[in-house]
Structure formats: structure tokens, C-alpha cells
Amino acid sequence: MSIAFLATALIAVATPGTGVVYTLSAALSRGRRASVVAAAGCTLGIVPHVVTTITGLAALLHASALAFQVLKYLGVGYLLWMAWATLRDREAIVVRADGAPRSAVKVIVTGVLINILNPKLTVFFLAFLPQFVDADAPGALPRMLELSGVFMLLTFVVFVAYGVLAAAVRTHVLSRPRVMAWIRRVFAVSFVALGARLALT
Template identity: 30%
Template sequence: MLSVETLVTFITASVLLGLAPGPDNIFVLTQSALRGKGSGLIVMFGLCTGLIVHTTAVALGVAIVFKTSAIAFTALKFIGAGYLLYLAWKVFTAPVEQIKGRSEQKNNYRKLYFRGIIMNITNPKVSIFFLAFLPQFADPTRGSITLQLILLGGLFILATILVFGSIALLGGTIGQIINQSGHIQRILNKFAGAVFVALALKLATSSR
């Protein structure tokens, strides 16, 4: 199994990467500010579920396809960009939200959870990042590489939950103040939509 020093270094690096501005933590922040910390936490769990898919792909060697195949990489990134543009349209056209009933809130939580999954797994750069990042901490002399990669992926997910969970709570606190004003909420909706458009363009123009 991996040494304590390796695990500490990996977890530290994972936390720092989670804090670096990127599509996922920006997504968590905007959703928390718009819909409350509960929604941000649900999005976080959706994103982390997507990370399970990426971890499995790397451990089984599937991610190499997106690194070596231009067609697969391009197809997946345009699917992801298209989905982000769809989210932008939804936010741009959304009315100022009122407090929802419990059943409707649960339905929104389900949508947000799957939204987080789709957003994460349709970004091929995450798989390629995992393919480049995780093996750096694996040691062939310490047992199965596949099991080590799964362990590292799990630790990365735990670090992501810690960081993104904190971001969700912060965004929810900000949102409680902002959402008291319909005018401010409309501005926030437009800002969130602009963020989705920017993320879509960034993903669509990205290269391997």
C-alpha cells in the first residue's frame, strides 16, 4: 500500500487543486448562491459521482481512448459544451425563484444531482487530468496499480467533498442575502448564465 508521505502529499495537492478556480467549483458556487446551500451540496455530490466514473475509467485504462483518439475527445467535449449552453439558456430564461414546496424542492435536487454528473463526465479533460495526475503517486512495488489508482481517486473525491462542500456553504450564505432582492437575483441569474457560456466556450475550444 502507499506510504503515509505519499498519501499526505497527494491529499494536499488534491485540496489545492479543488481550491483553484475551475468549472466545477464555480458551478457549485453559483448554484449555491442561486438556490441555497442544499442545492450546492447536491451539485457537489453529482460532480463527485462523475469523478467515480473518471477514476474507474483511469483504473481500467479506458481514459487512454480520450487521450489518443481525437474523434472521441472532440465528440465528448462538444456534448459537454452543448450541455453547458443548455444550462446557460435555462438560467437566462429562469424567473426570480420563490420558496418552493418540499416535493418540488426534492425534484429540483434530483435534477441538480444528475446535472452535476452529466457536467462532470462530459468533460474529457477530467479523464485526461486523472490519467496524468493519479499515476504519479502510484508505486508498482507496493501492490496492484489498479487498486492504488482506485484508492487515490477515492481520496481525491474526499478532498473534493471537503473543498466543494465549504464552497457550497459559503455560496448559500451569500445567496441568503442576495435572494432577498428580486433585482439582485436577476443580475445573479445573468451572471450565472454568462459563466456557463464562458465554460462552454472554454471546453469547446480546448485541446488535448
């Protein structure tokens, strides 16, 4: 495993995006356990991108402007829906003293959808993995799976770290509803900004 791969993957994972915002939201609203579950969901959402890249479907998305645009705007629409839902539902991001859990399945499904509807991940794998894999080598497929697995592991570890840090400060906002109202607005704006950036890709 090259240092160049690890460094590049770590930078890509640690850069705040939709998965990070969602994990932070889960941490602040439901605590550490929810943030870990959210991180797991976001990580699982990478699997379809790995599969499409390895099977060559990513090349089709890359070559077909229509296919890419459809996937891209599905992602934009979902992010805008997340922003609207965050502002509309006052229960979307609310700190509870008892840490009442949201269904783990719902948290995971939302995390998976967030990353499935992110075409930048597919493009990232298409442009990123080939730089570290010799396509003519007999072990090219296992190598791609290995690198993808490392990328997913880094994603999970970094997202959990984000979530744990956010969960550590949630007790400081238990009695500050106005703070949570502003946090909800910040998350909504973040989803809109990420959607706009994706639309301009």
C-alpha cells in the first residue's frame, strides 16, 4: 500500500461533504451511537460506486452525458430535499437528554442514499484507482478491491471520528434550543451548497 494512495484517499475522505454533514447531524441529534451508524451507512453507500467502477459501468456513466446528468440531478434533488426536510422538521436535528434512538435502519438507509446519489464518487474511483493499479497485471481486480476496501475503511474511521467529536459537545447544547435552531439552519444551507456544487459539476 503506497503512501501516495493513503495520503490522497485520506484527503478525499476528510474533506467535508454530504456524508460528513449527515454524520455530524446524527451525532448532534442522537449521540455517538447514531453517528457510528450513520458513518456505516455512508460507507456502505460507496459499495455501488466500487462495483460500477470495477465492472466498467462507471466508464459508461463517464462517456454518456445523459446518464451522468440524470444521476447528478437525482443527487442534487435529494440534497435539496434533505435541506428542506431539515428546516421543516424540528425533530430532524434536536438534542435529547435521553438519547432516544432513531431506527438504525432508517439512519443507514439515508446514509446509503446520500452516497449512492453522489456521481462524484464514481468519477473519483474512475480517475483515482487506475493510477495505482496496473491494468495489465494478473492481480488487477484483487488490487482494485483491496484499494477500494482501504478507501471504505478510511471513510468509516474518519466519519466516526467526526461523529464522536460532535457527540462530545452535544451535552453543551442540551439547554440551548436557539443554538440547535441555528445548527439546523447551517446544516440546511450546507445541503443546499453541496447540491449547488454538484449541479455545477
